[in-house]
Amino acid sequence: MRSECSGAHGYQFVCINRKDVQGFNHLLPEAKTTDPPAQCGLVCRSSQRRRFRGVKTVFNCSFGKTLLPTNSLVKAVPNGERDAYARVLAVQGALLSAICRLNIWVVSTGRRRRRRRRRRRRNRRRRRRRRRRRRRRRRRRRRRRRRRNRRRRRRRRMVHPRLPDPSILRRMH
Structure with a gap:
């Protein structure tokens, strides 16, 4: 699903710790106001991405610290229970509002x-x-x-020649 936010490339959903959030606030303004143990942001797949090399792009839910790869954000939800999942996300209310505002449930980078x-x-x-x-x-x-x-x-014809009708033979004699 394409995100409706600015920027030609797809955005990825990442969870980053508070110290890493600096510099990404312009991408997700709500991130400033939330105060869960982990801060979440949308990180652009350009030069900024270099800072996350080696870090799998994950969604870190502060609710039981579930780490999910980007594209399984919704797929990982059993039987399409999006509402239940949204409630979990609501723990980080800012994130949920951002998801709703930018309309990004699963954010693809197009490679797959x-x-x-x-x-x-x-x-x-x-x-x-x-x-x-x-x-x-x-x-x-x-x-x-x-x-x-x-x-x-052909062979059959040769091996079993059809005999003339016996009545003909009688007439001939």
Whole structure:
């Protein structure tokens, strides 16, 4: 889902500690006002991201410290219980309001989608190849069967010549 906030690139949802929040306040103004043990922010995937190298982009819920990868923010919710999850997020009320305001439940950076497309293309090609091979095999088998059957028919004719009708023989004598 694309976020509606400014910036051409997708935003990622990260949870960062208070000391790291400085400098990101302009991205998530509500972050200043909240005071949970961990502060959350939206971090732009540009030069600022370098500060988070090695840190998996996670959503850190101060409610039992659940660490979830970015894109499983909603997927991780069992049976689509978004409301229950929203209540958990409400512990960090600012974060919830930011999510609602920016309309970002799952924030994608677009990379995975590209990979998926490539995979789909590959799979399609493979399927086509398999189908073609199967068709060819079937055709070959059919041709072989037809040839065999023709040969068998010919042989049968040779081995079992049909005798003329006995009544004809009687007439001839």
